[in-house]
Amino acid sequence: MPETSTSLIRRLRGRAMGLAVAGTILALAAPLPATAMAPKAPAAADPVSVLSYTAKERKAALAYWTPARIKAVGKSVDLGPTGPKTKPYRGATLKTVGRLFFVNANGDDTWCTATAVKSTNKSAVMTAAHCVRRGSSPYNTNMDMVFVPGYHKGKMPYGAFAVRSAVTPRTWENDSVNDMSALVVDADKKGRKLTDVVGSQAIAFNRTVGGTISALGYPATRPQLGEELLRCVGTAKKEHGAQFIPCDMTGGASGGPWFANFNTTTGKGTLVSVNSTMDSFTPTKMYGEILGATAKKVYDRAQRA
Template structure:
């Protein structure tokens, strides 16, 4: 979604300005190389993390640090449209921890999806890098599926690559990202451990949707998976549902046909932006051709 003057106020982030915890280092992406005149620009931008960086990320996110980041911000009371998820535990949905471009510890939400490499995770582009700013990227990124009140029942997966639309990097358009994660400590692929959600592209907007995430509202403060349910409608070139999820729920899935007994649904978008604070609406991108290219890059990495 274009970063217009109105959408700036809706942009959903793991943190809001002025609420960052003490930071570490400012992250810079590698310089963008010039594209030969005869070649079309690559529509997908990919950040890669070295083996050394991934090992450091796993060491960085200790249980104590995770606990501290949740306590470091309070976005106010959880709104009336956000409810605790009470079905079969969703092993596929979890918290995505990272150090943002300001050097602050923070988090988003993310989801394991079906993929050729069994290692793809969907989230929002603004959970990977700042829009319209090629050099402001996030570091020390790890995915904790099934996170619940300090427990990490399925382990922690370091992110080795993060794909976003080039349009997000340059113009804050298309707030969708696909991550590729490492094997776990037992050399298992992500979806062999937690399963996966189906994912759909070019799906008509409409029908009932469940949006999920780990917002920084109280009393949960990112420790518990919350949800909103509603009928998706088109608005401002995106899709929207009534919702009170707030910062920290960014990147969490929109699941169509969610069966709370099996924990299965189809991912049709991710939490992207809010109408206001406190929120009454959640916006998500319509997953089209660009989103499919981002996903394909991650599932083949």
């Protein structure tokens, strides 16, 4: 889900429009005459897009997101009362889930939700692609990205981690398809890698849709206004090439994890998707991508960076 309800509806309408044309088959090019030499096929495009931030930009991002600025951005967006399907998370402290702060392509301060996952480099974070860059618009990217795991009511018990690179599917950059992203974050100020500090969540690809899912996020709804981690629980079902659960979390929860087999006593589960969009006509469905081969390539590129 995007940062505001207006952009949320626009994105969902974009998704619906995309579904309407998804089955359209493009006209095939006329074949060459048998006597003509066929041109050499172009090299396959890299299915993964990587947005990198310089050391100077990362240092500036950490300096930019002061406690005062974080407090201010939470007060700047009010998306109405928290819905009845969304409840405050009550369970073991989730060190792995936090707020992802950034300046969007319009120059506005805002946030999403993200999750530290198991990775070779101990530095990978999962979120939504629209939390990184605008879909179908390669040059509209977000800046000053900082992940704050375990955020709660102004407290940042594990510090802040600057985003070094953001990996998205090329299909998102060009066609607004596959709304998921894997981030790579710097070590903290003490030189410690992210998952050495907060632990990590398992992640699964090519999983059959179904079962009980816990979706979490920091939506900009009252009375929490992004200050507390909220949760929806429901059975995942497949629809329109994606999956959904009953949920009414709104903007700010974008990129938050979908956990299967989630245990509130241990705070552990398996990440199987992230919050992407809501049904704008009956805003009680939360959609998430089905993490398949493309998502696995995105994750692998990040975990090996």
